[in-house]
Amino acid sequence: MGMEEKYYLGSYLEAKNKIKEINRYGKFCCDTNYKDLDTFCKKCGKLLEKKIIGSDKESIIDKWELSEKIDENLSHVDFAGKTNLSENIDIWIPNYKGYCFVEILNDNEGAVTISGKDALNIINKFYKDFKKEIDIFIKEYGEKNIEIKFGLICYYR
Numbered sequence: 001m002g003m004e005e006k007y008y009l010g011s012y013l014e015a016k017n018k019i020k021e022i023n024r025y026g027k028f029c030c031d032t033n034y035k036d037l038d039t040f041c042k043k044c045g046k047l048l049e050k051k052i053i054g055s056d057k058e059s060i061i062d063k064w065e066l067s068e069k070i071d072e073n074l075s076h077v078d079f080a081g082k083t084n085l086s087e088n089i090d091i092w093i094p095n096y097k098g099y100c101f102v103e104i105l106n107d108n109e110g111a112v113t114i115s116g117k118d119a120l121n122i123i124n125k126f127y128k129d130f131k132k133e134i135d136i137f138i139k140e141y142g143e144k145n146i147e148i149k150f151g152l153i154c155y156y157r
Helices: 063-069 103-106 116-129 130-139
Strands: 004-016 021-029 032-034 047-057 074-076 089-094 146-156
Touching: 004 116, 004 130, 063 074, 063 130, 089 146, 116 130, 116 146, 130 146
Parallel strands: none
Antiparallel strands: 004 089, 004 146, 021 032, 021 047, 074 089
C-alpha cells in the first residue's frame, strides 16, 4: 500500500516540537564492532566496552497519545520527508471536511477566491472551533511554541 499525496488549504496549527537527543551505542574491542548480544571480545576475552557511536533526534511529544487526548479532531501531517520545514515543526490540520478548500475546489471544478480578510476569518473560526484542542497543545508544546496559520499543505497519507 503506497502513500497518497493530498492537499489541504485552510487554517492549521503549527507547533515547534520539543526534541531530545538519544545516544546510539556500540560495543568495541580490538578494533572490532560487536553486536549488542556479545559480552566479551572474541580476540582477547576482555569485557566489551560500550561507546557512543552517534545520536538520533527524537520527539518528546507522543503524537499518537496527543491525538487521543484531542479525540482526533486534528491530524498530524506526515510529509514523508518532503518538506522545507525544519524537523522540529509539527503541523496539525482539522479532521473536518468543512475546513478543506481544496476538496471544495475538486467538487466544484472551479476557482475559489480567498482574500486576506477571508483567511483571517477562517483562522479566527479555527481558534473558536478548536479552543479545547489548542489548550491541550499549549500544555504539551508550550504557549510560545504554538501558532495558528493559514496556507496550503501538501502531505501524504
